Structures are given as structure tokens and as C-alpha cells.
Amino acid sequence: MSLLELAVERPQRWDVPFGDAMGEAEVDQLLELDPFYEMDPTSFPAALPLREILKNDTRINYYPVGGIIVREGDYGNSAFLVLRGKVQVVLSGLDPELLGRQPIRKQGFLKSLARMWRNPNLPEVREQIRARQDLIVNDSDEVADLSQTRVFLQDIPRVLGDSRTVTLKPGELFGELAALTRTPRSATVLAEGDAWLLEIRWQGLRDLMRHTDSLRQHVEQLYRQNSLRVHLRETPLLSQLPAEVLEKVVAETDFESHGNFEWHATFDKTSQRHGEAIITEPLIAEEGSLCDGILLVRSGFARLSHHFGSGQRTVAYLGKGQVFGLNEAIGSALGTLPVTLTHSLRALGYVDVLRIPQRVLNEHVFPHFSREALAEIAKKHAISCTTEQCEPSNGQHGGEQPRIDTPLLEFLVERRLINGQQAMLIDLDRCTRCDDCVRACAATHNNNPRFVRQGERHGPFMIAQACMHCADPVCMIGCPTGAIGRDMATGIVRINDLTCIGCSTCANSCPYDNINMVEVRDRSGAILVDQNTHQPIHKATKCDLCADQSGGPACQRACPHDALVRMDLGNLGQLSDWVGR
Structure with a gap:
């Protein structure tokens, strides 16, 4: 040794x-x-x-x-x-x-300053790597x-x-x-x-x-x-139904699951870069088929697309609480001829949906609205498509969908980047590569930066390799000890260093390569190795969003050119404002 x-x-x-x-x-x-x-x-x-x-x-x-x-x-x-x-x-x-x-x-100013003086000179120093036997872990880790x-x-x-x-x-x-x-x-x-x-x-x-x-x-x-x-009451169309009517809808509602709960295991980054992802995505509803009711997304993400040339063009994506097929269902109820779906819906990973059949809508839901009200709802939820762009109106998808450049939207959807609630988005036109963001991160984390200033690019924008604290953090799925989990109040995904056993499951599961496995040392500089195998012991590390810092993420605060932002890529309004500033 x-x-x-x-x-x-x-x-x-x-x-x-x-x-x-x-x-x-x-x-x-x-x-x-x-x-x-x-x-x-x-x-x-x-x-x-x-x-x-x-x-x-x-x-x-x-x-x-x-x-x-x-x-x-x-x-x-x-x-x-x-x-x-x-x-x-x-x-x-x-x-x-x-x-x-x-x-x-949150750490106060003096405590944050004192931490800088205590930062070790060596990388990934650990005072303790094994938890005491008398510790127990609660719901917030x-x-x-x-x-x-x-x-x-x-x-x-x-x-x-x-x-x-x-x-x-x-x-x-x-x-x-x-x-x-x-x-x-x-x-x-x-x-x-x-x-x-x-x-x-x-x-x-x-x-x-x-x-x-x-x-x-x-x-x-x-x-x-x-x-x-x-879940049905959370849908505006059903929220005001009398209790006895809602019971009839409950009895007729079907529960469906599409895709794979552990979708990250089959996520092929190469196919995403060549626009082939849509071929492998499970089809939930197909454009041109007869409308037979509406779908309520209960969890997960789904891609909304339509035929364009010889392929498909992404129009939007749907998340929890959003609705598919409402405009067509209303049109079918108002008209005398069957209505076909104008878009396709595909599972991005794993999606739970509630399906309410057209017959149930016609018998129990739509009679509570006048024909004029239904026509107004249908108009409000319509989607107008041209050869240049598609503009979904507010309501069809559970909220206003701001205009986003179609290639940018497809870039985010195909690479599952819409999953990121706190993604690090960098404007390369403003970034001078000064690395102040990296140095600030290192100073906050014992001289160990928790992200890499590189990543997927679209035009002048780059999504850096920093934990995005995803809406669906698949890194948590396989962790055998519960070392990686969400903070109950903030949703920040954090790693408990004491209970991390270095199995690499979370790092291998992350589709974005935002978790790194590192060799750990003691303060003398000795690398810690397993006493049985004599192999180095690794720990999982990633961005913790500076959760204990009163000023928020150090990387964003340190950027002198306003080139970096931590952003929810699923919030298209916020993204549109930042891109178009």
C-alpha cells in the first residue's frame, strides 16, 4: 500500500x-x-x-x-x-x-468568510466518510x-x-x-x-x-x-362539476402509463443529437386518428408534435396538470361529424395520463356548458400552424405558451433539458471565459468546484454541466441508501456525504453527466481506500445550488457580464424573456 x-x-x-x-x-x-x-x-x-x-x-x-x-x-x-x-x-x-x-x-456573512479561511488546499478532503451507527435519517435527509x-x-x-x-x-x-x-x-x-x-x-x-x-x-x-x-378537480373543465356528476366521471376515467419509469437507462444521447429521438418515443395519441376524449397528464413530460415534411415538428411539451385533445373533443361535441386529432402526443421518458372518454364528456361534462361557452373554449384552445411556426394558445396546454424558436424548443425537448428546474444557462456571446463562476463555486465548496463549464450548445447558448435539480430527478431512482434526495421545502436535490457509499449509481443514471465520482482524501493528503479491496473510495459530488448561502448560487452572483443564469427550462416565459433580452 x-x-x-x-x-x-x-x-x-x-x-x-x-x-x-x-x-x-x-x-x-x-x-x-x-x-x-x-x-x-x-x-x-x-x-x-x-x-x-x-x-x-x-x-x-x-x-x-x-x-x-x-x-x-x-x-x-x-x-x-x-x-x-x-x-x-x-x-x-x-x-x-x-x-x-x-x-x-443560511450561513451568515462571517460564517461564509470563515469557511474560505478553512478551505483545504487538497481536493475532496473528508473528515469522516462513514456515518455513526447511532444516526437515523428523516424525510429531509x-x-x-x-x-x-x-x-x-x-x-x-x-x-x-x-x-x-x-x-x-x-x-x-x-x-x-x-x-x-x-x-x-x-x-x-x-x-x-x-x-x-x-x-x-x-x-x-x-x-x-x-x-x-x-x-x-x-x-x-x-x-x-x-x-x-x-386530480380531476385540478382540471378547470371539471373543477365546478357537481359532486354526483364528478363521481360518474371518476367511474369512467381510465388510468394509463406510457414509457419507462427508469427512462434514463435507455436514453441515447447520440440519437438525440441527430434528431432521431422521436422515433423511439412511445406514442400516446396519433395525429389523424379519431378523437375519443381528452388526456390529463398526471406526471412526467410528453411531446406535442405534428407532421412536417417527411417528419415531425415539435410544437410544445405537456407536463403535470396539462390537457391534450380538449379542442378536438369540444369540436366533436359541437359538430355532427367525427373530429380527428391535429397533433400527436409522445411520452418523454415516463408519463402517467388520465383518459376521459368522449362519451363521458358528452354525457356528464359538456351539458354543464352552453354551446356558446364551449365554442369560446374551443377557440381559446385552438392551435394555429403554418409552415413557419405553430402557436399554441393559452389553456390547451394548461397555461400560456410563449413563442419559442422551434429549433430551440426541439433542442430542449429532444435532450430532455426541459427536465431542468435550475439549469445553468450561459450566453456565450457575453461570456468572456474569465472563469469567475468556477472560482466562486470552488471558494464556496472547499476549493472543489461542483460544475464543469462545458455542455450542450444551441447557437450562442450553452447548458453547462451543473446539476439542474430536475423536475424528474432520475438520479434518485437507484440509490440504495437514500443518500441522494430532495430537500422537502425547496426541491433542491442534495447528496448526504455520510450515507453515500460510492456505488456510482446516481452518476451513471444522470442523463446529463452532471454528477461526478471523486476519490477522497484525509487532510494529510492520503487517498482513502477500501480496507478489503484496497481500491480508492469514491464519493458522488454535484452542484447543491449553494443552498446554505444567503445570496443564492455563487456562480451566478460572480459573473461580471450577466452571461450566466440558473433557470427553469420548463418555464418557457422566463426562457423567452432571457433569450430575447
Whole structure:
């Protein structure tokens, strides 16, 4: 062994269990409950036994009456199973100020200045690479104690008032959709009385669903029972329907999934650069086919395109909450002849959609609107296309679609860059290559810059290789320890260095090459190596958006020429304003 190497024990998946109170007796009790008692332990691999998943990836939480379990809008990394007591799912009407969100801890000026003096001279120095055995990780990936003070509401009847709520009883599961799809919580959940819940972090939930059908079927059944009405109410066309009419729509709505949940595994960057991506994208609805209702996008992204020459031209993309086919469905209801779709819809990765058949719209939805109102809605949602451009009007796609140069839009869609909520966009016409952005990043991160000033280009614009904190962060899918996850309040994707085992799964999963694996050292300069294999130990590193800095991302603040911005590439209005400034 070289004098510049130090042998240490490599971190393991369950070094940091989700809860410290799960013993063999508690696991035995869980295995007697639905849905766990139906699971066959032999269907799980030897490396991931059912008992160990329950012991290390779950914990039992107690909530007093009024205790806030999850809050609408927060990003969550876990699902909850009601063991004892009842909980209330608040669908609407709750005052957000009552939810007790804690402010993000920002470093003050003096602390930020002191950090610069403490920065090591060597790259990637670690004081500690293995977590202590007595640590537990909570929903926001921070070290916590299960006895921590929780936020709760004292006067439940007064606080809820006229809020719409649904009561869940023992055996019911919630929060699984947000945990698995990496999206914000869609509702606030409160303890109706004293309640005991089993919290399952999403890595364990994923493995349970991967190796057994019982939990998957349980989740699908609960979605249809508890969540479908919420998603339908979020659509303006359906928001004012009488409750009894909405129930008829719920009964006839079909749930569909298109594409691959782990789409990054088959994402071919070469085909994207040559415009061949659309050939491989799963077709959801095809231009020229008869309109048979509308599609509501529940999660994921979909490409809207139309025939142009011998190929397809991208018109827009649709995301969560947006609608496809509404104009044609209205035209079909108003006219005497069937209407064909004017555009095609294809899955970009993995897309969940709700399909409401034309017959259901004609019988239960459109009768609540006058013919004049329907004609006005149809006109408002129309798309006018010429040989030069297509201009989608507001509403058809759930919001106004600002005019974006077609080649730029196709560039963003084909490379899945619309996934980026905090992409680093650089105007190369203004950039002088001074590298002040890189130096600022290094100064903020112990002399280790967390991005590379290079990347995909379109005209004068470049998307640098910096974590984009994606709307669908597929880097989280395969992490075996939960070391990479979202901040609950901000949505920032962060890596817990203590629980990262250096497996490279996140780096290999990132379609944009924005996560790097680095060899780590101690302060003497010795490279840390595995004591068994004597191979260097790696850690995953990436941009953390300077989450603890009061001024925001250091890279953007340091640019002297206003050439760099952190931007949501899915916000076409913001992008249009910046490009056209």
C-alpha cells in the first residue's frame, strides 16, 4: 500500500437505518399486517431480504391529535401506512400559514468568510466518510431524533372549517405517489386522534414493489379510491362539476402509463443529437386518428408534435396538470361529424395520463356548458400552424405558451433539458471565459468546484454541466441508501456525504453527466481506500445550488457580464424573456 493511501471501511447501504427502534419483534408484528403478510419472503434476493428492508427502511412514528404528518407542496421521500388511529387528508381550504414550515438555514456573512479561511488546499478532503451507527435519517435527509418536536394544530374543527377532507383508517397507505415519482405532496395530512404510522422510505418502498405484486396492487387500488378525484378537480373543465356528476366521471376515467419509469437507462444521447429521438418515443395519441376524449397528464413530460415534411415538428411539451385533445373533443361535441386529432402526443421518458372518454364528456361534462361557452373554449384552445411556426394558445396546454424558436424548443425537448428546474444557462456571446463562476463555486465548496463549464450548445447558448435539480430527478431512482434526495421545502436535490457509499449509481443514471465520482482524501493528503479491496473510495459530488448561502448560487452572483443564469427550462416565459433580452 502506498504511503499516500489510507485503508478504511467502505460505507454500506444500511449503515444508517431509517429508524433506530425497529427490532425483530416489531418486524414480526409488521409481517402479520396487510399488505406485508401476503408477501413471499423467498421472492426477495438474498442481498435484500424482506425482514431487513422492514427493519432498516421503515420506522414507526407517533403523532398526537392535530399532528402534521405531511404538508402539501413539500417534497417527500417516504410513504406512510396507518397502523393505529385515523388521519385526515386535507384536499383544500387549509391556511398555508398554519403548516409551520421552517426557514432554510443560511450561513451568515462571517460564517461564509470563515469557511474560505478553512478551505483545504487538497481536493475532496473528508473528515469522516462513514456515518455513526447511532444516526437515523428523516424525510429531509438530515440527522434527527424521533423524539423531535413536531408541528401540530390544536383546534382541529376550527382550523379545518370548510376544508374538504378524507379520512384514512388502519391499513391504508398514502404518500406513495409523491415518494415514487419524486413530486411534491398533493395534500396535507393530519392526525385525527392519537395515531401510529409506519413510515417507509422510498428506497424500501421501491424494493418492496419490485419484488412482490401485493404492494403494487394495494397502491393502485388506493390511488383509485383516494386520489383520482383530487386530480380531476385540478382540471378547470371539471373543477365546478357537481359532486354526483364528478363521481360518474371518476367511474369512467381510465388510468394509463406510457414509457419507462427508469427512462434514463435507455436514453441515447447520440440519437438525440441527430434528431432521431422521436422515433423511439412511445406514442400516446396519433395525429389523424379519431378523437375519443381528452388526456390529463398526471406526471412526467410528453411531446406535442405534428407532421412536417417527411417528419415531425415539435410544437410544445405537456407536463403535470396539462390537457391534450380538449379542442378536438369540444369540436366533436359541437359538430355532427367525427373530429380527428391535429397533433400527436409522445411520452418523454415516463408519463402517467388520465383518459376521459368522449362519451363521458358528452354525457356528464359538456351539458354543464352552453354551446356558446364551449365554442369560446374551443377557440381559446385552438392551435394555429403554418409552415413557419405553430402557436399554441393559452389553456390547451394548461397555461400560456410563449413563442419559442422551434429549433430551440426541439433542442430542449429532444435532450430532455426541459427536465431542468435550475439549469445553468450561459450566453456565450457575453461570456468572456474569465472563469469567475468556477472560482466562486470552488471558494464556496472547499476549493472543489461542483460544475464543469462545458455542455450542450444551441447557437450562442450553452447548458453547462451543473446539476439542474430536475423536475424528474432520475438520479434518485437507484440509490440504495437514500443518500441522494430532495430537500422537502425547496426541491433542491442534495447528496448526504455520510450515507453515500460510492456505488456510482446516481452518476451513471444522470442523463446529463452532471454528477461526478471523486476519490477522497484525509487532510494529510492520503487517498482513502477500501480496507478489503484496497481500491480508492469514491464519493458522488454535484452542484447543491449553494443552498446554505444567503445570496443564492455563487456562480451566478460572480459573473461580471450577466452571461450566466440558473433557470427553469420548463418555464418557457422566463426562457423567452432571457433569450430575447
